[in-house]
Amino acid sequence: MRERLSPILAPYRRQRGALIPVLQKVQEELGYLPEEAVSEIAFFLGLSESEVYGVASFYAQFRFERQGEHTVKVCQGTACYVRGGRRILELVKRELGIEPGETTEDYGFSLERIACFGSCALAPVMVVNKTVYGRMTTAKARKTLALYRREPQVDG
Ligand code: FES
Structure with a gap:
C-alpha cells in the first residue's frame, strides 16, 4: 500500500490542510478508502487515524468499503x-x-x-x-x- 500511495502522498507531507484533496486522490486510485490507506494518509499528513476518519465520514463522497466494478x-x-x-x-x-x-x-x-x-x-x-x-x-x-x-x- 505504501508503495502504491507514495507518489500521491509525497507532495503533501505534513500538510494537514490538504486532507480532502488527498482523500479524493487516494479514492480515485483505489476506488475506496481501505483501513491501510487511511493509516498511510494519517501518517503522511501528521494526523491521527481518527481525525482522518472523522473528516472522511462527514462527506458522502468517501467510501470505506470496496465498490463494485x-x-x-x-x-x-x-x-x-x-x-x-x-x-x-x-x-x-x-x-x-x-x-x-x-x-x-x-x-x-x-x-x-x-x-x-x-x-x-x-x-x-x-x-x-x-x-x-x-x-x-x-x-x-x-x-x-x-x-x-x-x-x-x-x-x-
Ligand atoms: S428527479 Fe431529476 S433526474 Fe430524477
Missing part, C-alpha cells in the same frame, strides 16, 4: 418517482439481489439511490457509471444491466 444509480427524485422510478429501483434490486448502499458478492455492481440527477426531462433515469439512461422501463433497465454483467465463465 459498476455503480448503478437509480433516481428517486420527484420527477423520476412519479414516472415509475420506484418500479425501476425494485427491478434493479431484484436483478442484482442487493439493496441501495450494497455491493454484489462478486463485486460486479454497487447500487445507489439518488435524489435527483438533474436530468428530469429524461425521467425516469438510471445511471450506470457515468452513462445516463433515460425514459427507463423495467424491460430497458433489465437490458441495460445485462450490458454490464460479466460474461459467465465457460468451463473446459
Whole structure:
C-alpha cells in the first residue's frame, strides 16, 4: 500500500490542510478508502487515524468499503418517482439481489439511490457509471444491466 500511495502522498507531507484533496486522490486510485490507506494518509499528513476518519465520514463522497466494478444509480427524485422510478429501483434490486448502499458478492455492481440527477426531462433515469439512461422501463433497465454483467465463465 505504501508503495502504491507514495507518489500521491509525497507532495503533501505534513500538510494537514490538504486532507480532502488527498482523500479524493487516494479514492480515485483505489476506488475506496481501505483501513491501510487511511493509516498511510494519517501518517503522511501528521494526523491521527481518527481525525482522518472523522473528516472522511462527514462527506458522502468517501467510501470505506470496496465498490463494485459498476455503480448503478437509480433516481428517486420527484420527477423520476412519479414516472415509475420506484418500479425501476425494485427491478434493479431484484436483478442484482442487493439493496441501495450494497455491493454484489462478486463485486460486479454497487447500487445507489439518488435524489435527483438533474436530468428530469429524461425521467425516469438510471445511471450506470457515468452513462445516463433515460425514459427507463423495467424491460430497458433489465437490458441495460445485462450490458454490464460479466460474461459467465465457460468451463473446459
Ligand atoms: S428527479 Fe430524477 S433526474 Fe431529476
